[in-house]
Amino acid sequence: MAGKTLYDKLWEAHLVRQNEDGSSLIYIDRQILHEVTSPQAFEGLRLAGRKPWRIDANLATPDHNVPTTARSGGVDEIVDPVSRIQVKTLDSNCDDFGIVEFKMNDTRQGIVHVVGPEQGMTLPGSTVVCGDSHTSTHGAFGALAHGIGTSEVEHVLATQCLIAKKMKNMLVRVDGELGAGVTAKDVVLHIIGVIGTAGGTGCAIEFGGSAIRSLSVEGRMTICNMAIEAGARVGLVAVDEKTIEYFRGRAFAPQGELFEQAAAAWKSLVSDADAKFDRVVEIRAEDIKPQVTWGTSPEMVVAVDGSVPNPEKESDAVKADGIRRALKYMGLSADQKITDIQLDRVFIGSCTNSRIEDLRAAAEVVKGRKVAATLKQALVVPGSGLVKAQAEAEGLDKIFIEAGMEWREPGCSMCLAMNPDKLGPGEHCASTSNRNFEGRQGFGGRTHLVSPAMAAAAAVVGHFVDVRELMAQ
Amino acid sequence: MKKFTLHTGIAAPLDRANVDTDMIIPKQFLKSIKRAGFGPNLFDELRYLDEGQPDQDCSGRPLNTEFVLNQPRYAGASVLLARENFGCGSSREHAPWALDDYGFRVIIAPSFADIFYNNCFKNGLLPIVLNEAQVDQLFKEVEANQGYQLTVDLERQVVISPSGDEFAFEVDAFRKHCLLNGLDDIGLTLQYAEDIKAYETRRRQEAPWLFDAIHN
Numbered sequence: 296m297a298g299k300t301l302y303d304k305l306w307e308a309h310l311v312r313q314n315e316d317g318s319s320l321i322y323i324d325r326q327i328l329h330e331v332t333s334p335q336a337f338e339g340l341r342l343a344g345r346k347p348w349r350i351d352a353n354l355a356t357p358d359h360n361v362p363t364t365a366r367s368g369g370v371d372e373i374v375d376p377v378s379r380i381q382v383k384t385l386d387s388n389c390d391d392f393g394i395v396e397f398k399m400n401d402t403r404q405g406i407v408h409v410v411g412p413e414q415g416m417t418l419p420g421s422t423v424v425c426g427d428s429h430t431s432t433h434g435a436f437g438a439l440a441h442g443i444g445t446s447e448v449e450h451v452l453a454t455q456c457l458i459a460k461k462m463k464n465m466l467v468r469v470d471g472e473l474g475a476g477v478t479a480k481d482v483v484l485h486i487i488g489v490i491g492t493a494g495g496t497g498c499a500i501e502f503g504g505s506a507i508r509s510l511s512v513e514g515r516m517t518i519c520n521m522a523i524e525a526g527a528r529v530g531l532v533a534v535d536e537k538t539i540e541y542f543r544g545r546a547f548a549p550q551g552e553l554f555e556q557a558a559a560a561w562k563s564l565v566s567d568a569d570a571k572f573d574r575v576v577e578i579r580a581e582d583i584k585p586q587v588t589w590g591t592s593p594e595m596v597v598a599v600d601g602s603v604p605n606p607e608k609e610s611d612a613v614k615a616d617g618i619r620r621a622l623k624y625m626g627l628s629a630d631q632k633i634t635d636i637q638l639d640r641v642f643i644g645s646c647t648n649s650r651i652e653d654l655r656a657a658a659e660v661v662k663g664r665k666v667a668a669t670l671k672q673a674l675v676v677p678g679s680g681l682v683k684a685q686a687e688a689e690g691l692d693k694i695f696i697e698a699g700m701e702w703r704e705p706g707c708s709m710c711l712a713m714n715p716d717k718l719g720p721g722e723h724c725a726s727t728s729n730r731n732f733e734g735r736q737g738f739g740g741r742t743h744l745v746s747p748a749m750a751a752a753a754a755v756v757g758h759f760v761d762v763r764e765l766m767a768q
Numbered sequence: 769m770k771k772f773t774l775h776t777g778i779a780a781p782l783d784r785a786n787v788d789t790d791m792i793i794p795k796q797f798l799k800s801i802k803r804a805g806f807g808p809n810l811f812d813e814l815r816y817l818d819e820g821q822p823d824q825d826c827s828g829r830p831l832n833t834e835f836v837l838n839q840p841r842y843a844g845a846s847v848l849l850a851r852e853n854f855g856c857g858s859s860r861e862h863a864p865w866a867l868d869d870y871g872f873r874v875i876i877a878p879s880f881a882d883i884f885y886n887n888c889f890k891n892g893l894l895p896i897v898l899n900e901a902q903v904d905q906l907f908k909e910v911e912a913n914q915g916y917q918l919t920v921d922l923e924r925q926v927v928i929s930p931s932g933d934e935f936a937f938e939v940d941a942f943r944k945h946c947l948l949n950g951l952d953d954i955g956l957t958l959q960y961a962e963d964i965k966a967y968e969t970r971r972r973q974e975a976p977w978l979f980d981a982i983h984n
């Protein structure tokens with residue numbers, strides 16, 4: 296009998312029952328709640344007279360709507376009335392049901408996918424869900440984690456289970472050594488460029504190979520975060536010593552003897568050597584250069600030394616049409632060099648790239664340099680209050696401010712522009728977020744996805760530049 | 769949940785691949801704490817020429833007359849024809865809520881993004897996968913024939929064109945059962961409460977650190 300994949304093991308460990316019709320009930324260990332996708336779920340519970348199955352499996356924090364400017368006035372001073380109601384609704388729902396919530400001005404507040412692991416809420420071998428597609432992030436720790444809709448948020452609150460169907464197993468193996476200046480973000484953008492935005496549909500993607508093993512856990516989070524941009528709800532990385540050490544001493548992680556017991560169990564959270572994957576994609580780390588997206592889908596990506604594609608050279612009619620439409624929206628011309636794209640704003644933040652290592656990488660680039668005069672704004676938004684405090688302890692905030700960047704309070708911010716941080720029509724933004732869809736960062740806004748180092752380099756020169764060249768100067 | 773058994777309605781062709789959930793319902797409308805009322809903002813940035821705001825009366829906004837749903841021949845459409853990877857992006861259930869609120873009951877495409885696909889079934893909306901050649905044929909027929917209607921028979925799992933052509937489709941047995949009977953998932957799962965409790969008892973022994981951990 297063939298061995299098991301990590302996904303097979305996680306699935307089997309959480310299987311509550313299998314029905315004759317092929318559907319299964321799987322147990323959910325952890326649910327994270329935020330203000331946008333939970334109000335209707337709580338309302339549904341109330342209407343049906345149901346109670347949460349297990350209060351202690353849930354953690355909440357507002358992130359999508361919160362302002363990132365000074366907010367000592369509290370929730371009552373959120374300017375946008377609709378946002379204010381949504382944040383207040385989360386607060387009152389959590390208070391009513393007794394769910395632990397890190398409210399807006401708690402130092403532990405932040406982006407759900409930064410906060411969960413940071414608090415040891417996410418643990419290796421657990422199942423984690425949230426009404427947010429970037430829940431795939433938590434798979435970096437060998438947890439089975441994926442986004443769900445609001446009906447399922449309600450279902451998990453009421454039953455601690457999900458009705459699910461087993462996904463296919465896909466392995467993306469990145470072997471070799473990443474070059475200097477090439478980061479986890481470049482790896483995942485490159486992977487999406489190779490397999491496409493539907494390349495992982497129906498699959499749980501395990502990211503393996505020596506290049507993935509050599510990444511820090513934060514880098515692995517960046518990779519798993521964008522599994523959904525390759526169509527896969529689930530991204531996974533096998534557990535190793537780095538994973539285990541990450542959780543030592545975290546607030547909700549086991550402590551003392553129980554930690555050692557857990558750590559021993561977590562060591563088995565790897566795919567067996569003879570495990571069978573339905574699909575395997577192999578990528579050479581040496582082939583990956585710093586990446587920049589030029590279009591309106593994350594698969595519309597090229598290396599920084601490349602050019603915008605020409606639809607005339609595309610043989611597939613639907614694809615050629617997609618390229619034309621994207622060029623028009625983005626205000627770019629066919630064959631234009633990536634380094635010729637002028638920028639209006641830079642955004643460093645989001646659940647993809649707002650952790651301490653991301654901020655260090657960006658600070659290293661801008662240290663002693665100034666933001667280009669042509670830029671309207673360069674925002675740095677830490678992923679949580681704790682990341683912010685750590686960055687300030689290291690003096691990173693001063694480096695950003697001296698360079699002419701804005702240092703903000705934690706939240707999702709300009710990644711999806713539900714708060715006041717947004718692009719104006721036609722503005723180009725170098726963004727460390729995860730989606731470059733039309734209008735994502737603001738009506739008519741033009742997003743280019745890049746790594747924190749590449750965003751910082753772009754901020755300095757005002758257009759895209761290979762960060763490796765800038766740092767060599 | 770609303771039942772779905774047999775449906776006949778006008779088909780509208782949305783001819784672009786990778787239609788994402790930001791396109792289906794832009795983020796500013798996600799601030800609502802209700803499930804209903806998203807229909808006027810479905811495809812907001814494609815449908816109108818200005819930037820939409822939550823709680824705005826959309827009746828006086830400038831329309832993008834080129835957008836398919838603004839063409840009079842597709843008024844009242846309830847079957848959406850789409851291209852590959854429809855519904856990619858975020859997990860927002862506001863996307864199927866908006867499609868449903870507008871009046872769509874069926875979406876036909878060569879492929880769907882996983883989370884969106886799943887969310888549709890929770891809202892009485894039927895996503896149907898047909899192969900590319902079949903979808904191409906339907907696109908050609910709908911564009912050539914004003915008032916073109918499609919019938920979807922969930923019990924028999926077929927899409928029926930006006931000329932009587934039948935296109936068989938697959939649907940998960942459990943989801944089909946729930947749609948046909950308008951069943952509430954939570955009620956169904958709670959029938960297995962004893963299984964869930966038994967699992968918890970066993971799991972508590974194996975992985976005690978996963979219990980009683982999150983508290984103030």
